[in-house]
Amino acid sequence: MEAQPGRTNRRRFLLIAGLPLLAVGGLTTYAAWPEPNPDKVRVRTDLDPLKSRFGTYVGELTEAHWLGYDMDESPGDRTIPSPDSRIRLVGVARLAAGTAAAIVRNAEYAFTPTVPAAALPAPLEKYLPADAAWQHSPQYDAYVNRPQSDARPSGAYHLDEARDLVHFDLVYLYT
Known part of the structure; x- marks a missing residue:
């Protein structure tokens, strides 16, 4: 079964757009976490x-x-x-x-x-x-x-x- 061209493009877009958003969210959470140092x-x-x-x-x-x-x-x-x-x-x-x-x-x-x-x-x-x-x-x-x-x-x-x-x-x- 071959992937449909529209579905492949949507997955590629979500992968390209989603990973940076997840990374920024993770870094923001880490930076805001209180440090006891x-x-x-x-x-x-x-x-x-x-x-x-x-x-x-x-x-x-x-x-x-x-x-x-x-x-x-x-x-x-x-x-x-x-x-x-x-x-x-x-x-x-x-x-x-x-x-x-x-x-x-x-x-x-x-x-x-x-x-x-x-x-x-x-x-x-x-x-x-x-x-x-x-x-x-x-x-x-x-x-x-x-x-x-x-x-x-x-x-x-x-x-x-x-x-x-x-x-x-x-x-x-x-x-």
Whole structure:
């Protein structure tokens, strides 16, 4: 049985027109799919999530640039999430005037000059002053990182008295 000329031309047209449309649709879907990679996510400036996590311990936050993402999720993960998730909050926030100095001068915490150990994700680097005089205290970290009802936080807080900044790099384990 021979193919009819009109039917062959229609199939050829659908093949030629349909494949590029499918490819464009697939690429658009891939490009729009959210990525957990911290270097490709949008820098957040909203204060409420930070205030609810540690605002009562560091005082009033007036400005922030930060990232929050699930550390265990990879770009290929499209399955049911793990029952245990580790959420990383990392960034820098401005405190009310004089707050950082008041915290650092509290003898109970024994702050010392330091350089934050963890590398900051690339999107946040421009918000961290290169000449900041960071102070750190393991006792203060322990005070702020007390277990919460839904998570166990861990991480470090570095304070700059002159600029009233707090640099935070935290992991919240939700079980």
